[in-house]
Amino acid sequence: MTAVLPPRADERRSRAGFARLLRAEWTKFRTVRGWVIGTVAAAVVTVLIGLFGTAGPTLNHRPDAIPTAPDGRAVNDSFYFVHRTLQGDGSITVPVTSLTGVISMGPDERRGVEPWAKAGIIVKDGLRPGSRYAAVMATGAHGVRMQHDYVHDTAAPQAVASARWLRLVRSGDLVTGYGSADGAHWTRVGSVRLPGLATGVQAGAFVASPMDIKATSHGAAFDPAVATATFGTAALAGRWTPGTWKGEQVGRAGTSGSYTDTTRGGFTESARGLTVTGAGDIAPIVGGPALGTGYTIENLLVGAFAGILVMAVVGALFVSAEYRRGLIGLTFAASPRRGRVLAAKALVIGSVAFVTGLVAAAVAIPLATARARGHGFFILPVSGWTEVRVVAGxxxxxAVASVLALALATLIRRGAAAVTIIVAVLVLPYVLASGALLPDGPSGWLLRVTPAAGFAIQQTVVRYPQVETVYTPSSGYFPLPHWAGFAVLCAYAAVALAAAAHLLRRRDA
Known part of the structure; x- marks a missing residue:
């Protein structure tokens, strides 16, 4: 007679059986010297390529100090500022009567206003680059905007999108921007709070013009751009420093990480108002060609694709070696439930690969950072949580790439063929897209529909509509968010694993 166990006892026996199966698979893994060596090699190659693949020849100059916002974000904060001190609450109202510009100095000079050139009024918590601010402005081609603290951008309502009268009102740490078509009827553009705003702030007119950046077949072309705005007489309310306006260049007159002195701003004052010329930008620094002599965190992990490939080889061999040596039959005899065997193998190789990637990334980032800085390059700072996400990602x-290789090797019973597929669907698309070996369109689709989309989980750069640069895969921008790209890779691994489990149950060992 066969005894029927109560449900809980049967469940406990099932868990105990799977735990024994896990231990058996782990014992197999750690006792095969080649697999252990391969795992160590995956970590080492990740660190070494990151260490020596980023820092080129030592620069003959040190990069300028990169301004950082209160949240630690690296920013551009360069513009020409005509200002006075405002003590406490108050307001400034001024018309912007014209905005003109010049793009590309020298023989290729042409008249025109860069689309994100800015002319308006600003309240700033001191003159230190990176300090808090709020501004309302007219732009070259994007209408009236209100921006604050570098990353926040609000378009004016349609009624005042092309307005030339601007007003900023400060009340404590609340700053409100307004626009008007006639100087009499006002529409609120936006209100922002600037925590910790000092009692005495610098406020007045400003002009900035980022470089004109265009994508080319060889990357990107950078053309310096300068803007000139004329402002009518300013109407002031509150306690302002008496006397004349003071003009000052805030930051360097470059933009987008270039920090080159393409021009120095200036201003003139007359009975009709102010004429101000300036270059630069007030915005977050982003990656891509605008980064200049710098690296993002993910650049320091360029060796990860090689480490992942090595771990994929180990993952494929973890099952194909048993087929090649005829040992898979013994494995299934010891554990007839083949789906559980596959699950145990996936859990073991996934866990080993996860720890390997975690250690490799945690070691590569600080070592590569120190080497890059020693060669005169800067590292684009990110928040602590973002760095944790990149390392864990x-x-x-x-882990997922190793499980995918395991599943493919189970399906086709050949480790070499499984690794070839991994190269074709994971490594090759990543290299083609990030290395600018294909046009941007096909590169973008490769990073959407192939497992290579998973590399998006390493991305730290953010696309800002108000920051002009070349947002392409070759510049480090993935077409999918980090979580969505990783989900694509997980979907491939899940489908392959399910198909492998199905075939294991239907065919002979």
């Missing part, structure tokens, strides 16, 4: 890439 790299570990997850290692």
């Amino acid at each position: 790299t570990a997850l890439l290692f």
